[in-house]
Amino acid sequence: MSDEVATVEARVRPTLGAIASIFARYANTTFGGGSATIAVLKEEVVVKRPWLSQEEFDLNYALSRLTPGTNLLAFCTAAGWTARRWRGAVVALIAASVPCSLFAVMVTVFYEQLHGSAWFQAALTGALAAAVAIMLSTAWVFAAPHLRAAPLKAAVIVPSAAALSLLAHLTPVKILLGAAVVGLLWPVARPKPAPPEVAS
């Protein structure tokens, strides 16, 4: 798997039209919920088009999970803001939210017909099977860089989050806030002092 991503300095400043195009296309057509869609967007805006660096992506994704409302839209807004500030944020938000809203209204209007259509349901079954794969691959795409960079942290956080959800039935936001606190308190390795310059 390629993990070549841009650094903050090397990233490209997209046009507003490009932001609208990418977020409208990918935020409105991916099944599997917000995180799965964000994984697809990561491929588009971090790997294929260097609009965001890996660090900026992590920042946007983590903070979008701690923002009220819909995480996916928060991520799109944050990514748009990082790329083009306010105009980018507004364009990304509108592009990510208007088409799916219109589609939801259309399905609401024609719900009875679609509900009774075996063809629609069959196509949906296949799309949802793909969504399961998307969600699992998303978890790997998100976690992989950190599993390599901080294996000890991963060994503590990943099973703890699962246990808190399954056994203590904590809501996701409480688990994520807990993870944020653990991250803040985690011992930080002090940078090694630079070797003393040898007097010539």
Added chain:
Amino acid sequence: MIKFLILLWILIKSTFTSFAGLASLPEVREELVEERQWITDDDLEQSVVITRTTPGPVGVYVVSVGYMVDGWPGAIAGWIAMSLPSLVVILLVGYFGKRAQHPRVGSMLQCVVLASASLLVLAAIPLGRDALDGPLTIGITLVALPLLLTRKVNTLWIVAAAAALSFTGAMIGVAQIERSGTLARPADSHPAAERPAVIGQAARHAPGFVTR
């Protein structure tokens, strides 16, 4: 106009006080089903099914709810309520972005991303339990997973191919049954015809969906 404003206030209040797509459901139900009786539990259930059957964020259910309550103005109220809280993230990114190089902030973000990945695997389990009901759907998942991990094929193509495969499978299945003379109506022929009810049950167990 008054109804629009009340609906807008209720939906904004619900989305601003929740932290995931469906987490606002209890508040929405309390206000719109129990107190005002503008929609029924069945309508709310239907809106959740709709959001599961359409791509994009699950939070889009508020647009469907808004449309049920007040037509197009209600849908606009739902869209505003769904979108507005997202702008809060700009304040967070503005604050933490300046401190992103600090090791403790980096460590915090790392832990949140790792915990999110863990929760995502858990979220895939109930979806898989509902969606993977036969060899075809299991096969779709098993083929799609390595393709996604190797990034060799665009996700949109994978979703489209999966839908087309399942659709074709249903067509062939129906044709075979029709030839044997045991089926009159295609809508009753495929187990997937029951999918919305199943998805509805799964959605009912989604975090935050509380029916009292």
